[in-house]
Amino acid sequence: MKKEQRWTGIWVLSLIMMLVLSACGGKAGTDSNASPGSNDGGSENIKITMLNSKSEINNQLEQAAKDFQAENPNITLEIVPVGSGQSPFEKASALYASGNPTTMMMLDTGDVEKFKDRVLDLTSEPWMKDAVENSTTATTFDGKNYAFPFSIEGYGFIYNQKVLDQAVGGTFDPKSVETTAQLEDLFKKIAAAGKAPLIISPMDWSLGAHYLPLAYGGQSADRSQVDQFMNDLKAGKVDLASNAVFNGLMDTFDVMKTYNIDKASPLSGTYERGPEVLGKGEVGIWFMGNWAWPQISGFDTADGKYGFLPVPVSNNAADFGNSQISAAVSKRILLDKEKSTPAQQDAAKKFLDWIVYKEKGQDFLVKQASIIPAFSNIKLEPADPLGKSISEYIKAGKIEESMSTLPADHWSKLGASMQKYLANVVDRAGLASEIQAYWTNVK
Template identity: 50%
Template sequence: MKKSGLASLLILFLAFSMVLTACGGGKSGGGSNPAGSETATNGADSAKQVKITFLNSKAEIQKQMEEAAKAFTEANPNISLEVITTPESQSPVERASSLYAAGTPATLAMLDAGDIVKFQDKAADLSGEKWVSDLAQPNEIDGKTLAFPFAVEGYGLIYNQAVLDKAVGGTFDPASIQSVSDLEQLFGKIEASGTAPLIIGSMDWSLGNHYLAIAYATQPDGDVNKFLDSLKAGNENLAENASFTGLLDTFDVMKKYNKGKNDPLAVVLEQTAAAVAKGEAGITFNGNWLITEIQKSNPDGQFGFIPVPVSDNSGDKANSSIAIGATKQVIIDKAQSTEEQQAAAKQFLDWLVYDPVGQDFLVNKANVVPAFKNIDLEPDNSLAKAIKAYNNAGKSIPFAGNYVPGDHWKVLGASMQKYLVDKVDRAGLAAEIHDYWKNVK
């Protein structure tokens, strides 16, 4: 005890002497070299802890996103990164808007691509960032890069390879499905093999922003914005539109063979993933992000995509293409975030693109196809590989959900749900779609 007390007194004496020396040195140095004092202050600021937040709107990777934040923080101890969730009841634009309204916007916000324009006055200009030159495709609004493309994703009819191989008596080739009739024949073969052909998820975002949006993407000239402008102006008649009617022809066939047709609205995403993963259903409609859920039940299975046919014409390009696009995009808030927070946020985006751990998170943990040419990692899951193969072969249609307003999935997703349960007919559905677009500002 006494030895410890003497040692403590000695340490205090030495520390006090060092403080006096430092003060004296600072006083004489401060007068002759003020720049040296400023440098010391800046050094202290650079070591200061900076807290930033990331609004995640991909619920299926919430856990992976939190693990990535932890890895980034460990590599950058002066930055604390917190991941904020988006509740199932809110769209990304609603969640981001509520945070702004509360005066606590996320430093980084992951939004649907079509919502970026709504926040362009609050988004930092990222045009000068290094990763912009490594983008596979430009990502600009009015000549500026305002958002970081987090993921290239695609969707269509997801199938279990083993189930379909059994149904066709050999190796199933998705290229064999070129029309609505081909798809119905395939459903019949799956059913005859003893498995439910299909299970339809009732999620409004899936039916509204993904399934219905195929009609927007498969117009003859392929110009999504032009078609949507025409819808807004009231110059379209969906009841007579070939892509729309063909898409509903396919949906009617899907409804007929739906495993969940006794209570369609009770079927949620997790059920669709489990059913296809376990071979209880051969097919479901969704995107490559579903692989995270599928692998919970079948980590070693092989899965692929069949394009959603919109006609009985086997030569129709749309019948052999799936919707692909840079879906989720990340903005950095400049309205209420400090310069230090914005710099830290940019550092995180650089980490995703250039750090091996960040790249591994994007490709192997988040299971997305990255939007950057410099990332050479190959996807390690079958759905991401299928997206990449379709994209490389030029067999893609626009991811039209990127072009629609933030409430599209809720409003018209609800309309599609009514069509799913036969609460509205085709004419009624078309009328609801027209009414929606007529009121879009």
């Protein structure tokens, strides 16, 4: 009996230990620091967050987060939008200062280097082999790439084909406008047809991050010469007041000011007004980028056609810039390494892979968010007319590479200078002086 009791006691003790270990194992499965694919089967619940600096696709991103979670039930993705009027750099910096950065950050290309010591090296990620040529060059430092190229974007004059067809009395040919004089002639025809020629959206980011940089990128088709121009500008060796490209661009802006639907109150406009008046056919042209399609389509009730015209910088059609659209990879996604856990980092990487390789992810990027992808394996064609138009310029080699590495405060400071010029508070000489003063103080 004693022997039987001893073995019975050992068996009971072993059973108790198994139950304890099983309970501990279950507890470990909920540890947010465990990595996906660990021996708990990747069933732990992980929450990740993403800073979104493309407000126009916030709804689409939130739906993508739901679709991603449907395929990955243990991962919850929360979208954190950048506040109105706040730059992505400012928002990300504030989150780091508070000790609560998002797992992923969608930033502008020029912001990546400032955060490179706080984010993951993504050089070995599988999507690197499918990224289009030069799409990660601007975010690679010392041989390491720190950002996911989220979107290729282009901008210029968006036109409503129906309005322009009425203005020219036939089918409008975008190739008929390759000079400032031809653009002004088109504006006159639109006005004669009873419509407003165009609308200028006066936001600092539109004027400072998009319009003014055409004066930099338009200096030459040779990017090395553009880089030299920028170095000379910083060194105080450039006289903008006598620069042909700058003056040509501002000549075009003067024409735009004359025919602006908001000429009487040029700083009163909002971003939301642009897609409304263009989509409803109240104006023929809007200076903006292909990211605006979701808003335009919401006002277009006639299933209209739209496309892009380059912004001319002279009256010589052969000059660089007159037939080129400004485009480049504009938004990048970075992954935090300071506060996010290994499990959160793996989950974020899984989301980036989902965008590039999963059917739902590709559909979100191209069809829902109307984004031109920076990955050669994605064969979906843009469904929207603006994405198609930019893609056609890219395929034709008619691209002026956008100035995507400008300082973070460029758009706010020089956007304000452009606003003063738009409102006739400063003249062209004053504007040139403010631009030069800004660059000579850039560190």
